[in-house]
Amino acid sequence: MTSREIVQASLAFAGPPRIPYGMGGGFPRDMRGVSRDPAPNSRTRPWEQQPEGHWTMFDEWGNEWRRLESITKGEVYHGVLQDSWDLLESYEFPKTDDPALYERARAECAQYHAEGWYVLGHVSWPFDTARYLRRMENFLADVAESPDRVADLLQRVTDVLEREIYRMADAGVDGISSGEDWGTQDRLLVSPQTFRTLFGPCFRRLCGAAHSRGLTVWFHSCGHVTEVIEDWIEYGIDVCQFDQPELHGIDYLAQHFGGRMHFWSPVDIQRTLQSGDPRRVEAAAKEYVEKLGCFGGGFVAGYYGSNEAIGVDPELQAVACRAFMKYGDPAPKRRAAG
Numbered sequence: 356m357t358s359r360e361i362v363q364a365s366l367a368f369a370g371p372p373r374i375p376y377g378m379g380g381g382f383p384r385d386m387r388g389v390s391r392d393p394a395p396n397s398r399t400r401p402w403e404q405q406p407e408g409h410w411t412m413f414d415e416w417g418n419e420w421r422r423l424e425s426i427t428k429g430e431v432y433h434g435v436l437q438d439s440w441d442l443l444e445s446y447e448f449p450k451t452d453d454p455a456l457y458e459r460a461r462a463e464c465a466q467y468h469a470e471g472w473y474v475l476g477h478v479s480w481p482f483d484t485a486r487y488l489r490r491m492e493n494f495l496a497d498v499a500e501s502p503d504r505v506a507d508l509l510q511r512v513t514d515v516l517e518r519e520i521y522r523m524a525d526a527g528v529d530g531i532s533s534g535e536d537w538g539t540q541d542r543l544l545v546s547p548q549t550f551r552t553l554f555g556p557c558f559r560r561l562c563g564a565a566h567s568r569g570l571t572v573w574f575h576s577c578g579h580v581t582e583v584i585e586d587w588i589e590y591g592i593d594v595c596q597f598d599q600p601e602l603h604g605i606d607y608l609a610q611h612f613g614g615r616m617h618f619w620s621p622v623d624i625q626r627t628l629q630s631g632d633p634r635r636v637e638a639a640a641k642e643y644v645e646k647l648g649c650f651g652g653g654f655v656a657g658y659y660g661s662n663e664a665i666g667v668d669p670e671l672q673a674v675a676c677r678a679f680m681k682y683g684d685p686a687p688k689r690r691a692a693g
Contacts, residue, residue, distance in 0.1 A: 357471030358385035359529070365652035366571055366593060368614055374648050374683035375473075377619050379658040380669060382676040387472040389460040389528060391519065394449035415449050418487045426664050434490040440504055448511065452518045454525065461526040468527065475532040475573060476523035481512045481557040483535035498545055498553065505553060513557045517564045524568035531565045531572050534596060538578020547582045555586060562591025573619065578602070584612060594619050598659055600643065601626045609646040609653075618647050619655035622675040628659070628667045633674045640678035648683065656683060 356364070356372060362385050364371035376383040393399055398417035402410050402425070410422045410429065422429030436442045460476060467474045485508050486494040497505050520531055537544055545553075565572050574587065575596040581603045584595065594617040600608065601623040608618060620643060622628055627639045640656075648654030656679035662669045 359468065359471055359473040361385055362473040362655075363529075365655070366617060368651040368653065370651040373685070374644060374679070375655045376679070376683075377655045377657050378676050378679070379660055380662075380672055380676065382658060382673070382680075385473055386475055387463075387467040388475045388477060388532060389463045389467075389523075389526065390477045391451065391460055391522070392456045392458075394451045394456065395453070396447060396450050414487065416484065416488060426661060431487045431490050434486075434488045434493070436488040436508075437490040437493050440501070443508065443511075448515055451515060452522065454522060457522045457526045460523065460528070464527040473530070474528045475530045476526065476528035477532050478516055478519045478523060478561075480533045480535045480561070480574075481509045481516065482537070482554055484512045484516075485509055495544065498549060502553060509553065509557050513560055516561060520561060520564045520570070521568065524565075524570055528570065530570050530593070531561075532575075533572070534575025536577040537583070538576065538580045540602070541579050543580060543582060544578075547586075550583055551586060555590065558587065558590040558592070566591050581607070584608075584616065588612065588616055593617060594655065596620070596657065598624045598657075599626070600647075601639075605642055605646050609649075613647065613653055614650035617653055617655055618643075619657050621657040621659045621672065624659050624665050624667070628665070628671050628675070631668070631671065633671065636671055636674045637678040640675045641682045644679060644682040654683070656680070 361371040361373065362375045365375050375385045377386055378384055394415060397415040398413050399415050400413040402412040404410050410425060412420045414420060417435040418431045419433040420429045421432040436446060464474045485505070488508070489497060494505070523531060543550060562572050571593040572591055573594040573596060574592045577598055579602055587595065596619040597603070598621060600618060600620040602625070622636050622639045622643070627636055630636070643654055656676065658672060658676060659665065662672060
């Protein structure tokens with residue numbers, strides 16, 4: 356089977372010959388990613404180190420980002436709408452609907468499919484986009500104080516992203532990849548009910564757009580989001596990419612969502628990789644495969660992309676990846692037994 360066929364079989368819980376690989380650091384990956392070209396009215400400016408020592412960049416929407424060093428994503432320092440909601444009426448959204456912006460993605464997709472890969476097209480998601488525009492602390496206050504304005508902004512952002520999903524489908528991708536961090540270490544950023552009321556309709560609409568064109572939805576989120584995983588399944592999320600799967604409990608994920616949701620994860624970056632114990636890392640990788648991937652599908656082997664950012668020796672992730680391959684591919688065991 357090709358990589359694409361293995362991923363497709365796993366997503367259908369149809370028992371592929373091995374688990375899908377979504378690793379890095381020189382280890383295998385069954386997926387390839389594509390993205391559109393910048394909008395013609397993009398405000399993007401690349402990261403530049405400032406004389407004061409920090410780094411600054413501007414994203415496509417015009418938000419100013421800052422970070423203290425060159426290895427992290429940073430955070431919005433000034434959002435284009437943070438000073439006043441009145442700015443929304445004159446704000447020009449990125450013009451991302453032109454099919455020409457997706458021609459490169461179309462060509463890459465055709466090449467990747469010819470080579471046997473499963474292809475994901477990246478699209479942003481409404482909460483992140485809206486909170487960048489208003490800046491995080493303002494936006495969370497808005498959720499409580501001005502939910503009608505928040506709903507209006509989310510609707511406008513979702514209009515843009517829904518069209519992007521359709522364009523990605525036209526380009527030939529197999530699935531949509533996106534994500535936004537929804538949790539702290541012990542709770543959602545908003546109450547579950549607020550999430551369902553304000554943000555659930557965006558999830559439902561975008562997942563519905565993807566599924567209407569036969570695409571799967573792969574969604575990253577960090578933090579404690581346990582209370583809304585069931586909602587995500589209902590909305591249409593097919594794969595959750597968690598860097599901290601043990602925050603939810605591997606047994607809990609398997610018992611409540613096994614056979615209905617895929618989890619794409621490295622060995623937990625906070626609890627287990629940080630232990631520095633190779634035996635513990637291998638045992639965790641084995642547990643993930645055996646408990647989350649035992650439903651004819653359900654687990655995708657992952658890799659955290661910045662060892663430097665989390666202060667982890669790359670060899671520990673190598674231990675995890677070798678374990679994912681060892682326990683996630685039963686074919687060598689079958690050949691040995693035969």
